[in-house]
Amino acid sequence: MRIPRLGNVVLCLSLSACLTPQLRAAGQRQNIISPEVHADRRMTFRLYAPGANNVGLSAQFMPGIQPMRKDNSGVWSITLGPAEPDIYEYNFIVDGLEIADPSNSWVKIWLRTAKNLVLIPGDEPMFFEEQKVPHGTVHIHRCQSTSLVVTRALYVYTPPGYETNQETKYPVLYLLHGLGDAEDTWTVVGRANVIVDNLLAKNKARPLVIVMPYGHTRSAPPHMRSVGNYAAFERDLIEDVIPYVQNCYRVSTDRKDRAIAGLSMGGGQALTVGLGNLELFGWTGAFSSAVPRGQNLDKLLAEPNSINEKLNLLWVGCGRMDFLFQENQRFIERLKATRSNTSATLPTVLTSGDYGGIICMNLSRCCSGRISNLQ
Numbered sequence: 001m002r003i004p005r006l007g008n009v010v011l012c013l014s015l016s017a018c019l020t021p022q023l024r025a026a027g028q029r030q031n032i033i034s035p036e037v038h039a040d041r042r043m044t045f046r047l048y049a050p051g052a053n054n055v056g057l058s059a060q061f062m063p064g065i066q067p068m069r070k071d072n073s074g075v076w077s078i079t080l081g082p083a084e085p086d087i088y089e090y091n092f093i094v095d096g097l098e099i100a101d102p103s104n105s106w107v108k109i110w111l112r113t114a115k116n117l118v119l120i121p122g123d124e125p126m127f128f129e130e131q132k133v134p135h136g137t138v139h140i141h142r143c144q145s146t147s148l149v150v151t152r153a154l155y156v157y158t159p160p161g162y163e164t165n166q167e168t169k170y171p172v173l174y175l176l177h178g179l180g181d182a183e184d185t186w187t188v189v190g191r192a193n194v195i196v197d198n199l200l201a202k203n204k205a206r207p208l209v210i211v212m213p214y215g216h217t218r219s220a221p222p223h224m225r226s227v228g229n230y231a232a233f234e235r236d237l238i239e240d241v242i243p244y245v246q247n248c249y250r251v252s253t254d255r256k257d258r259a260i261a262g263l264s265m266g267g268g269q270a271l272t273v274g275l276g277n278l279e280l281f282g283w284t285g286a287f288s289s290a291v292p293r294g295q296n297l298d299k300l301l302a303e304p305n306s307i308n309e310k311l312n313l314l315w316v317g318c319g320r321m322d323f324l325f326q327e328n329q330r331f332i333e334r335l336k337a338t339r340s341n342t343s344a345t346l347p348t349v350l351t352s353g354d355y356g357g358i359i360c361m362n363l364s365r366c367c368s369g370r371i372s373n374l375q
Helices: 006-028 194-203 232-248 265-278 296-303 305-311 326-339
Strands: 044-046 055-061 065-066 073-079 086-094 097-099 108-112 113-120 137-145 149-158 172-176 209-213 260-263 283-287 313-315 349-350 359-360
Touching: 006 260, 044 055, 044 086, 055 073, 065 073, 065 149, 149 194, 149 232, 172 232, 172 265, 172 313, 194 209, 209 232, 260 265, 265 296, 313 326
Parallel strands: 172 209, 172 260, 260 283, 283 313
Antiparallel strands: 044 073, 055 065, 055 086, 086 097, 086 113, 108 113, 137 149, 149 209, 313 359, 349 359
8 A cells, every 4th residue: 555645754754753862862972072181181071861860980090989060961071180191991980880981982891890991191102002113913713622611712912024924933922811801901901912012113022922811711610610720721721722822823832932921810820820830931920910829839939949940030020009919029028938948049029119029030030120011
């Protein structure tokens, strides 16, 4: 049956009347800029929430929840700062509910929560900012873990020139994320690939491959499950991840060309796996580490001479304001006590600024200079 032309007009007008509020709201949301970073390093945050009664901002660079104000169009806003150049987390609190900023696609996913990130640039480009330098490539893999009987994700960074230097075998760093993070955190949040690009361009680093696996093993069999069960992760890394990387990438298989390092939970994993498998890893680093405990660590530290014979460097760093600082300090004191009871070269303790103490074991090489993230 044909609908009369007049009927078509009436139908269109009716639909238009129904959709106009939704279209107007959608247009309002699309026009919002949030966050807006100003030249004086202040920031303006905005959220379209006309039906909300109270909206606040929780930001890493400010204590507490900062109240926002609503204008006549239903947009809540607040301007804060200035803040020191860095990357900061933030989110909105809308009538008691924490939400991410819908106008900002840079999101940090953690456990069952999400927070946005905002970059405050410095007068000169920061070491984690993208610069006009050659860039490497971040590869994303889905791999079968035979030890855990699951499919797991794996991120791999290859340096500039990897595709053309067909004969080169590269050193490899296994870089582990913290509790609640995922395999993409070191690139999305930590910008490890950008940092290395910048270091390579300044000849401050040697070209390397970085492997970023998924660190949690909650989908493992019951006897291997739990956040603190590093044995399940260790088995997956050694039996599945390392062979997979060596099969797919031109990486050296020599232990002196293989390093392992991690943040928080990943630092605990790095210490456990690195020191427990000295035939595989010549370098171990722990950043604000969850220091492992128990018989395995006792057994490792009971043989410092054996560790020194094989390990090129043990690097431990933690900020003084970090809640893990005391635990790391006790770990350092334990290593110092181990040194006093052996002829091994254990350890040299250094301090720098607010980044706390670091210890270097050996070993034939010792770190020096300012501690600053991955620099």
